[in-house]
Amino acid sequence: MVEAMDTFQIDTLNAMASAVMNMVKAASDWMTFAFDFPFARAVVFGVHIGGHLFVEGLLLVVILFLLSQKSYKPPKRPLSKKEIDELCDEWVPESLIPSITKEMQCEPPVLESAAGPHTVINGKEVVNFTSANYLGLIGHKKLLESCTSALEKYGVGSCGPRGFYGTIDVHLDCEARIAKFLGTPDSILYSYGLSTMFSAIPAFCKKGDIVIADEGVHWGIQNGLYLSRSTIVYFKHNNMESLQSTLEKVTQDNKRAKKLRRYIVVEAVYQNSGQIAPLDEIIRLKEKYFFRVLLDESNSFGVLGSSGRGLTEHYGVPIEKIDIVTTAMGHALATEGGFCTGSARVIDHQRLSSSGYVFSASLPPYLASAAITAIDVLEENPELITKLKQNITTLRKGLSDVRGLEIGSDPQSPIVFLKLKRSTGSSSDLELLEDIADRVLKEDNIFVATSKRSKLDKCTLAVGIRLFVSAGHTESDLQKACDSLNRIAAIVLSI
Amino acid sequence: MITIPYLTALTTYFSYGLLFAFGQLRDFFRKLIDWWHASNLQGYAPICLGLEDFYIRRLYLRIQDCFGRPISSPPDAWFDVVERVSNDNNKTLKRTTKVSRCLNLGSYNYLGFAASDEYCTPRVVESMKRFSPSTCSTRVDGGTTTLHNELEECVASFVGKPAALVFGMGYVTNSAILPVLIGKGGLIISDSLNHNSIVNGARGSGASVRVFQHNTPSHLEKVLREHIAEGQPRTHRPWKKIIVVVEGIYSMEGELCKLPEIVAISKKYKAYVYLDEAHSIGAVGKSGRGVCELLGVDTADVDIMMGTFTKSFGSCGGYIAGSKDLIQYLKYSCPAHLYATSISPPAAQQIISAIKVILGEDGSSRGAQKLARIRENSNFFRSELQKMGFEVLGDNDSPVMPIMLYNPAKIPAFSRECLKQNVAVVTVAFPATPLLLARARICISAAHSREDMIKALEVISRVGDMVGIKYFPAEPKKEQLGENRVKLE
Numbered sequence: 001m002v003e004a005m006d007t008f009q010i011d012t013l014n015a016m017a018s019a020v021m022n023m024v025k026a027a028s029d030w031m032t033f034a035f036d037f038p039f040a041r042a043v044v045f046g047v048h049i050g051g052h053l054f055v056e057g058l059l060l061v062v063i064l065f066l067l068s069q070k071s072y073k074p075p076k077r078p079l080s081k082k083e084i085d086e087l088c089d090e091w092v093p094e095s096l097i098p099s100i101t102k103e104m105q106c107e108p109p110v111l112e113s114a115a116g117p118h119t120v121i122n123g124k125e126v127v128n129f130t131s132a133n134y135l136g137l138i139g140h141k142k143l144l145e146s147c148t149s150a151l152e153k154y155g156v157g158s159c160g161p162r163g164f165y166g167t168i169d170v171h172l173d174c175e176a177r178i179a180k181f182l183g184t185p186d187s188i189l190y191s192y193g194l195s196t197m198f199s200a201i202p203a204f205c206k207k208g209d210i211v212i213a214d215e216g217v218h219w220g221i222q223n224g225l226y227l228s229r230s231t232i233v234y235f236k237h238n239n240m241e242s243l244q245s246t247l248e249k250v251t252q253d254n255k256r257a258k259k260l261r262r263y264i265v266v267e268a269v270y271q272n273s274g275q276i277a278p279l280d281e282i283i284r285l286k287e288k289y290f291f292r293v294l295l296d297e298s299n300s301f302g303v304l305g306s307s308g309r310g311l312t313e314h315y316g317v318p319i320e321k322i323d324i325v326t327t328a329m330g331h332a333l334a335t336e337g338g339f340c341t342g343s344a345r346v347i348d349h350q351r352l353s354s355s356g357y358v359f360s361a362s363l364p365p366y367l368a369s370a371a372i373t374a375i376d377v378l379e380e381n382p383e384l385i386t387k388l389k390q391n392i393t394t395l396r397k398g399l400s401d402v403r404g405l406e407i408g409s410d411p412q413s414p415i416v417f418l419k420l421k422r423s424t425g426s427s428s429d430l431e432l433l434e435d436i437a438d439r440v441l442k443e444d445n446i447f448v449a450t451s452k453r454s455k456l457d458k459c460t461l462a463v464g465i466r467l468f469v470s471a472g473h474t475e476s477d478l479q480k481a482c483d484s485l486n487r488i489a490a491i492v493l494s495i
Numbered sequence: 496m497i498t499i500p501y502l503t504a505l506t507t508y509f510s511y512g513l514l515f516a517f518g519q520l521r522d523f524f525r526k527l528i529d530w531w532h533a534s535n536l537q538g539y540a541p542i543c544l545g546l547e548d549f550y551i552r553r554l555y556l557r558i559q560d561c562f563g564r565p566i567s568s569p570p571d572a573w574f575d576v577v578e579r580v581s582n583d584n585n586k587t588l589k590r591t592t593k594v595s596r597c598l599n600l601g602s603y604n605y606l607g608f609a610a611s612d613e614y615c616t617p618r619v620v621e622s623m624k625r626f627s628p629s630t631c632s633t634r635v636d637g638g639t640t641t642l643h644n645e646l647e648e649c650v651a652s653f654v655g656k657p658a659a660l661v662f663g664m665g666y667v668t669n670s671a672i673l674p675v676l677i678g679k680g681g682l683i684i685s686d687s688l689n690h691n692s693i694v695n696g697a698r699g700s701g702a703s704v705r706v707f708q709h710n711t712p713s714h715l716e717k718v719l720r721e722h723i724a725e726g727q728p729r730t731h732r733p734w735k736k737i738i739v740v741v742e743g744i745y746s747m748e749g750e751l752c753k754l755p756e757i758v759a760i761s762k763k764y765k766a767y768v769y770l771d772e773a774h775s776i777g778a779v780g781k782s783g784r785g786v787c788e789l790l791g792v793d794t795a796d797v798d799i800m801m802g803t804f805t806k807s808f809g810s811c812g813g814y815i816a817g818s819k820d821l822i823q824y825l826k827y828s829c830p831a832h833l834y835a836t837s838i839s840p841p842a843a844q845q846i847i848s849a850i851k852v853i854l855g856e857d858g859s860s861r862g863a864q865k866l867a868r869i870r871e872n873s874n875f876f877r878s879e880l881q882k883m884g885f886e887v888l889g890d891n892d893s894p895v896m897p898i899m900l901y902n903p904a905k906i907p908a909f910s911r912e913c914l915k916q917n918v919a920v921v922t923v924a925f926p927a928t929p930l931l932l933a934r935a936r937i938c939i940s941a942a943h944s945r946e947d948m949i950k951a952l953e954v955i956s957r958v959g960d961m962v963g964i965k966y967f968p969a970e971p972k973k974e975q976l977g978e979n980r981v982k983l984e
Contacts, residue, residue: 079724083724084720084721084723084724087723087724088719088720088723088724088764091723091733091734091765092765093734093735093736093737093765093766093767094735094736096676096736096767096798096799096821097676097820097821097824098824100820100823100824103827104823104824104826104827105823108634108635108636108637108639109637109639110639110640110641110644111630111637111638111639111640111641112640112641113625113626114625114626114627114630115626115627115630115631115632115637115638115640116627119637128637130632130636130637130638131630131631131632131636131637131638132631132632133631138627138629138631139627143627143628144623144624144627144628147623147628147841148620148623148624151611151616151619151620151623151841152611152616152620153568153569153611154568154569154610154611155569155571155608155609155610155611155612155616155809156615156619156809156810156811156841156842156845157608157609157804157805157808157809157810157811157842157845158570158805158811159570159602159603159604159609159805159806159809160570160601160602160603162563163562163563164562164601164602164921165564165566165570165574165576165599165601165602165919165921166570166602167563167564167565167566168565168566168567168570169565169566169567169577169590171565172565172590191664191811192663192664192666192667192835192836193835193836194664194667194831194834194835194836195664195666195667195670198670204542218834219830219833219834220834220835223670223671223674223699223830226699227695227698227699259540260540261539261540261541261542262540271834290539292539292542323542328836330629330631330836331631334627334628334629334631335628335629335839336628336629336663336836336839345542346542349542349548351563352548352551352555353548353551355666355691355692355695356666356667358691359666359690359691359692360664360665360666360692361603361665361803361805361811363811364810364811364839364842366623366628366841367628367629367839370628370629447637449632449635449636449637452633452635452636452833453833454675454828454829454830454833454834455828456674456675456828456830457830466636468632
């Protein structure tokens with residue numbers, strides 16, 4: 001019995017094995033046929049056709065089919081006219097200006113005579129420390145004479161931009177005079193002090209260039225930097241170690257730095273704090289790291305240096321080392337407008353690509369002739385500069401221990417800047433300072449100014465009281481100012 | 496929209512192509528020659544890249560003597576143009592002492608206040624002796640004098656708004672006001688041909704800027720609807736505010752803006768309107784009050800009106816006029832008011848006196864005469880030029896009339912030939928205008944007399960024949976514009 005069963009099982013196994021073998025053989029035959037298929041040959045209409053063409057034809061058909069399918073995009077449903085109307089009706093804009101607060105309503109004092117060292121406000125004569133009339137040229141006889149003759153000859157305005165018959169011969173004379181005075185090849189006149197920097201910077205700094213600027217620069221420079229769209233890095237105010245570390249970081253991080261244009265932007269005497277930039281340090285750093293320097297000499301032209309030629313003379317640096325120098329003439333030179341000097345290439349480039357020069361009317365001719373006369377007066381009377389320096393020293397001595405205020409500006413700077421000793425860093429600082437300024441004006445007839453900040457200004461330096469010293473102030477003026485400030489500050493700040 | 500004939504477009508492209516090719520050739524040789532000399536920059540990148548000033552070096556310098564001509568007399572109807580010579584093929588120009596007396600068709604002297612005036616100049620000299628040429632101080636510190644306050648009241652009442660604010664330069668007015676009014680999250684929609692100062696101000700504000708087709712209110716409506724519905728880019732939040740910026744007279748086209756339609760559309764979509772009347776204040780309108788008066792738009796509908804004093808008042812500076820609150824806010828926050836020296840007192844006095852003359856408050860009728868004369872002069876000149884066959888742009892009553900030149904070679908030809916016959920014109924090319932549309936721009940003034948204009952017309956006609964710019968036949972036939980023209984904007 002057992003042998004029969006075994007034989008039966010062996011037979012079944014044999015049958016299954018052979019069936020499987022047959023299937024495998026059939027499958028492999030079929031596969032061989034399929035693989036050989038492309039190599040098959042047939043003769044159709046007398047032309048040899050390889051079997052691989054059928055495979056390729058099939059693939060082509062599949063590809064065409066897939067291409068002809070529409071790709072899946074989420075359905076776009078544009079807004080209908082009614083929907084747009086609804087959205088437009090719903091939209092409520094903000095009001096054009098925020099509501100007026102009380103501090104927005106205070107008006108500055110109104111002058112009734114020229115803004116010289118003494119001026120008249122509300123019928124009373126006051127000592128004026130708010131106008132940047134460093135050499136006392138406001139009201140100077142020679143200036144008034146040259147202006148009168150220019151007004152009678154040319155009228156007031158120049159009626160056109162420089163490219164279209166707005167170039168009057170006094171403009172060209174003024175540019176030549178300035179270049180001769182400073183010892184540079186050429187200079188270019190702008191019609192407004194503020195627009196000088198913010199037109200000169202975008203002409204040279206384009207997108208991608210690197211600019212390193214002091215954090216205390218004034219709004220004109222900040223706006224110019226913003227419009228130029230270059231990479232801007234700020235360093236700590238007047239701090240040379242910060243400048244060096246920033247330069248180091250920028251040149252190391254940026255591999256392409258060698259091919260880009262790189263600039264350092266500083267002011268000679270900072271309007272926001274009265275500090276003076278250490279030019280010799282800056283030149284040393286500039287030469288080490290291959291940067292170009294843009295210097296704004298608005299408050300140092302006619303003030304620093306033995307003959308008034310500015311910061312470069314003060315530090316004994318040849319002016320060729322500074323690439324671009326700009327100055328607003330509304331300070332020592334007692335006129336309006338601005339100029340820029342540098343090498344011939346720099347100046348020629350600005351004549352066509354500086355927007356404030358090309359697209360704007362030129363400086364009124366009487367102001368240009370006033371500038372020429374002011375430089376003549378400055379060259380003939382260098383004692384104005386020594387008088388100014390003496391006045392600064394006297395004033396600083398008198399204000400050296402005012403209660404609650406300390407002097408934050410450089411000893412040589414014509415802007416004497418008084419900061420609060422203990423500042424809270426909020427707007428109450430400004431209120432205290434304005435209170436002091438108001439009282440000083442009302443009670444002692446001394447006119448001083450507090451620093452004002454626009455909400456667009458990025459500068460975060462401390463606010464303070466600014467006194468612009470002039471060579472026209474007398475000893476008694478300065479004494480009165482010191483006494484008054486001492487007295488009022490003691491009253492206001494001891495609370 | 497300016498249409499340019501096919502043939503002219505082809506020849507203009509060919510001319511520019513030729514100039515470009517020659518320029519590249521010369522640059523190539525310059526590079527070869529300079530390769531021998533080592534560069535002395537020593538590690539600094541060049542301050543102006545070669546590509547940036549290709550246009551200046553190779554195209555502009557060839558015709559440099561047509562621009563920037565110095566004058567040695569006030570820019571009145573007739574003035575003295577100083578002759579210049581060049582020893583190095585126009586690269587540098589030196590002044591000579593010779594002058595030639597020419598008819599002035601280029602200065603912006605619409606009402607003739609440019610030279611010393613019998614009413615204005617004595618008062619200006621007096622104010623200069625009293626207040627000196629500059630206050631050396633900002634308006635908020637110690638630069639506000641009684642003259643400044645008087646000026647602002649005068650300007651506000653002249654323009655027709657409650658209050659005004661005056662700055663020392665027109666360019667700075669635009670660049671410093673727009674960032675104060677609008678910031679990130681706002682939208683500025685400006686006309687495609689707006690002035691560079693508006694473009695700079697818009698860019699400096701940080702708001703998004705969109706452009707609508709020049710003087711086309713329907714396109715403005717389309718742009719407004721699209722943008723209000725879509726909201727801010729990417730976040731789709733609603734816009735904070737929208738300001739539409741247009742100009743009164745466009746200085747390169749001489750066209751008046753379609754103000755009533757634009758104001759109506761802006762009111763419908765709750766956008767604010769900013770009108771820049773640099774060229775139109777004092778020059779158009781029955782009593783000289785600008786585009787609003789001419790086109791009958793109520794000044795209360797325009798939110799911010801801006802203008803400059805350089806053109807019609809013969810002075811310098813710019814103003815903003817608006818509601819009392821707006822001006823108060825600007826006095827508190829505008830950087831040009833807080834940081835820039837105040838406008839020079841003699842210039843302020845000139846504006847006050849000029850406004851008094853225009854309004855007739857000086858006791859004579861010179862103001863009304865000037866206004867009538869400039870209107871007559873502009874209309875007469877424009878119609879005569881069109882009769883002669885020139886292609887003149889601009890609307891009636893506008894004192895600015897551009898004559899199309901198109902071809903770059905005609906620019907110096909027209910300018911130099913006119914100067915030889917003692918007529919001084921202004922020619923404008925790229926980049927102030929599109930590349931193909933170079934033009935000569937004429938600015939008529941109330942100081943031009945009938946004889947002056949007839950002489951100018953004769954000279955321009957003669958030179959026009961010589962240069963070949965009479966694109967239309969001599970009698971006005973406007974149905975010429977047909978199929979064989981290429982439309983350009």
